[in-house]
Amino acid sequence: MTFVTITFFLFLAVAFLCYFVMPKQHRWLVLLAFSIAFYLFAGWEKFLFVLASALIAYLVGRKGTKSSLVFGIVSIVLLLFYAKAGNSILAAFQMKESIIVPLGISYYSFSIIGYMLDVYYKKIECEKNFFAFLLYMIYFPQILEGPIPRYKKLAPQLMEGHEFSYxxxxxxxxxxxxxxxxxxxxxxxxxxxxxxxxxxxxxxxxxxxxxxxxxxxxxxxxxxxxxxxxxxxxxxxxxxxxDENFRRPFFSKNAAEFWRRWHITLGTWFKDYVYMHLAIHPKLLKLSKLAKDKVGKRFGKSLITIIPLAVVWLLTGLWHGTGADYILWGCYWGIIIILSTVFAKEWKQVNQFLKIDGNSKGFSRFQMIRTFFVFSGARLLTAPGDLKVSAYMFxxxxxxxxxxxxxxxxxxxxxxxxxxxxxxxxxxxxxxxxxxxxxxxxxxxxxxxxxxxxxxxxxxxxxxxxxxxxxxxxxxxxxxxxxxxxx
Amino acid sequence: MEEEILELLSAEFPEVDFTASDELVDDGLLDSLTITGIIATLSMEYDIEIPYEEIIEENFNSIAGLASMVERLQEN
Incomplete structure (x- = not known):
């Protein structure tokens, strides 16, 4: 059941009715029941995967140790990898069967990995009620395409029981x-x-x-x-x-700004849980110091931006798909964003040399059109669905x-x-x-x-x-x- | 310590006015690139490790917050 079916409208009407009729303290149970029902429409086998993932993340949160965190993240990532690459692997071995791909696995996997990390780093308290946790994970309006939620913001709202407001x-x-x-x-x-x-x-x-x-x-x-x-x-x-996932991305003046406005919850997820962890890692800081002493200050400083950004963009590509087209897509965005960040000073100097007023309306419009074309370049890599077709079209x-x-x-x-x-x-x-x-x-x-x-x-x-x-x-x-x- | 850190960071990040606000992160004056740059600068200068748990608004919102974090980590 997607959002564009008559079944969904009927489902929604009954859900609203039950939610606002139910006593306030039990309203979250209505959301849970309808979220499970929504998921079951996609197939009960898929629901078993979700249940297993929820159980893993819930128990990891309760335990709160480093070893359980590692186990939790590895398990969820392996399940995600299975869903992303399973069919390609079967096809490579010329097997005709196809695997079960749980609905919204990319979205809920990231939301529960974020939850486990937040609990481990004591940014939130762990959830004690498994069913409340399950609701956070599969709340039906967001299960299809996100936004990727944060436990701290969403869970209390789900449990609250809201009054009807016309x-x-x-x-x-x-x-x-x-x-x-x-x-x-x-x-x-x-x-x-x-x-x-x-x-x-x-x-x-x-x-x-x-x-x-x-x-x-x-x-x-x-x-x-x-x-x-x-x-x-x-x-x-x-x-x-x-959480908002878009903020009018085609008004962006450069690629980095575009990604702060497009699929915002994915970008902030990578920033908080991958980029920050890598950028402050002692080993990277040591490498940066070494590079600073041996090669130069600027290069050393740039390393703590380049390496985490490269990893983030490779992973962002893999999150979208494990095929060569999405890996190349990740590299495309990674290179553009790294170059525009590391050489920001030089880009400014070029503009000054060409006597371009960076704040003028005309230049802003040019930047927006340029960003749209950069985005469309990335679409050429993935929209046709096959890199050979992309190359032919190019x-x-x-x-x-x-x-x-x-x-x-x-x-x-x-x-x-x-x-x-x-x-x-x-x-x-x-x-x-x-x-x-x-x-x-x-x-x-x-x-x-x-x-x-x-x-x-x-x-x-x-x-x-x-x-x-x-x-x-x-x-x-x-x-x-x-x-x-x-x- | 506060003055020393202000001088150090102002030299590293001339585009940021660290005295403009007591809520540098909340007011959007520090983005993630600058925050990681600050962490790198302070880690190298004071030979400390800044763990992930310390990356909270409270520590990065002002020079005073940064100074207090550095002093605390030096003691450990």
């Missing part, structure tokens, strides 16, 4: 609706184009590849951030605030640019209809305007809430019917799975 419920529903708009109207419509070009790449070249790669960036943003809007909106209806991307063909028989008639193109453009313009207003600090839902009722309902019904009418779904069409579910 305003909060409306805000949550509006946010979820906005997420559905992004997913069904924009992402799934673009998916028709990118899916066709990536699958039948031999039939296309030049401008088709260029447009497909750029559109796949927009598709991923609307798909993933749409799913997050649904998750955060649904959770808000219960009165539970999940080789043919700059040849045979036939605008005429593209606008006559290609994009408008062959793959997408004129109508689809118009909807994508209008949808993207609305998205851009909303993101821009939010970037300027406007709280859109509050602002709309202040309008007179008739105008307010124009917005709400407009969005609702736009999603209903223009969304890609219906008989004979299966809404695409959310892209980040596969991770």
């Amino acid at each position: 305003e909060r419920f409306c805000f949550g529903a509006q946010r979820a609706l906005w997420g559905y708009f992004k997913k069904l109207v924009i992402a799934d419509r673009i998916a028709l184009y990118t899916g066709e070009v990536f699958s039948n790449y031999k039939d296309y070249s030049g401008i088709y590849f260029f447009v497909a790669v750029l559109l796949s960036s927009l598709q991923l943003y609307t798909d993933f951030s749409g799913c997050m809007d649904i998750a955060l909106g649904v959770s808000q209806c219960f009165g539970i605030t999940l 080789r043919h991307m700059f040849s045979l640019w036939s605008f005429r063909e593209f606008f006559t028989k290609g994009a408008l008639v062959g793959i997408l209809s004129v109508w689809d193109v118009v909807i994508v453009i209008i949808g993207t313009l609305i998205l851009w305007k909303v993101d821009l207003l939010q970037e300027q600090g406007v709280e859109i839902r509050k602002k709309i809430g202040q309008y007179p009722i008739p105008l307010r309902w124009v917005f709400y019904y407009g969005l609702f019917f736009a999603t209903l009418v223009f969304g890609i779904y219906g008989p004979g069409y299966q809404a695409s799975d959310f892209v980040y579910i596969q991770f």
Whole structure:
């Protein structure tokens, strides 16, 4: 059951009803029951994996020793590795069977590893109630694609038992609706184009590849951030605030800033649990001191940035997938971020030499467009699903640019209809305007809430019917799975 | 100790005004790269090991917090 099924809406309606009818102190049990039910929809065998992982992390937390921590982390990482690489290993041995991949394993594995480390380093108290711990791990709005939660922030909210608030419920529903708009109207419509070009790449070249790669960036943003809007909106209806995972990433001026705005909870997880541990490790500090004495101060100082960042980006690639495409993807981002961090001073000097005003609006816009292209470069490595296809597309991307063909028989008639193109453009313009207003600090839902009722309902019904009418779904069409579910 | 650390860190990180706030981390004046840089500088200068448990806002929010952490770790 994903967020774009009728079953989910029915499931949600019953969940809300049961939650707010139940006495406050038992409301967390409703969340637990529905989270287990949500998981069981994916298959009871998968649930056994989750149960085993929960038990490991729970017992490690209770024990609190270094050896139990090591055992816990190794076990969870091995289970994660099994889920990520199992099918590829079976295929390598030409075995036709496929393995059971637990739903949301990448997300819950990281959340429980963080929990075990936080307990060990005494940043939090361990959870004594196993079922409360299980709820933290599989709380259903976040199990599909995150956000990756922190125990300290989420667990107390889950256990609290929230009063029904009409305003909060409306805000949550509006946010979820906005997420559905992004997913069904924009992402799934673009998916028709990118899916066709990536699958039948031999039939296309030049401008088709260029447009497909750029559109796949927009598709991923609307798909993933749409799913997050649904998750955060649904959770808000219960009165539970999940961490934000996006902060308008396409307004970023460089790669490092982009990753502070895109998939935020994954970035902060790596920062807190990998980067910081490595960067302050005595052995690395010794190496840095040695390099400082032998090679030079700057090189020594840079080592404590370069080595942890390289490890973090390799692991970030592996988290997304164990194939060569994602390893290369991790290296791509790692190299860009390391170079921009280590040579920050030189980049500034280049700008000064070229007499570029770093604070001007024009330069800021150039930086944002550049970041979008850098991101799209990374999409070229992974979106086609095979590095050979990526290489083929790259080789043919700059040849045979036939605008005429593209606008006559290609994009408008062959793959997408004129109508689809118009909807994508209008949808993207609305998205851009909303993101821009939010970037300027406007709280859109509050602002709309202040309008007179008739105008307010124009917005709400407009969005609702736009999603209903223009969304890609219906008989004979299966809404695409959310892209980040596969991770 | 406070003055010594202020002088040392101001020389290493000229872009940061360590006297601007008593909540350097909470106010966003120190990012993770700078924090790890501070840890490296203090570890080398005072020959101490700063364990992960010590990386909390309280220790990094001000020069006074850093000085008190260094003194505590030197005693151990």
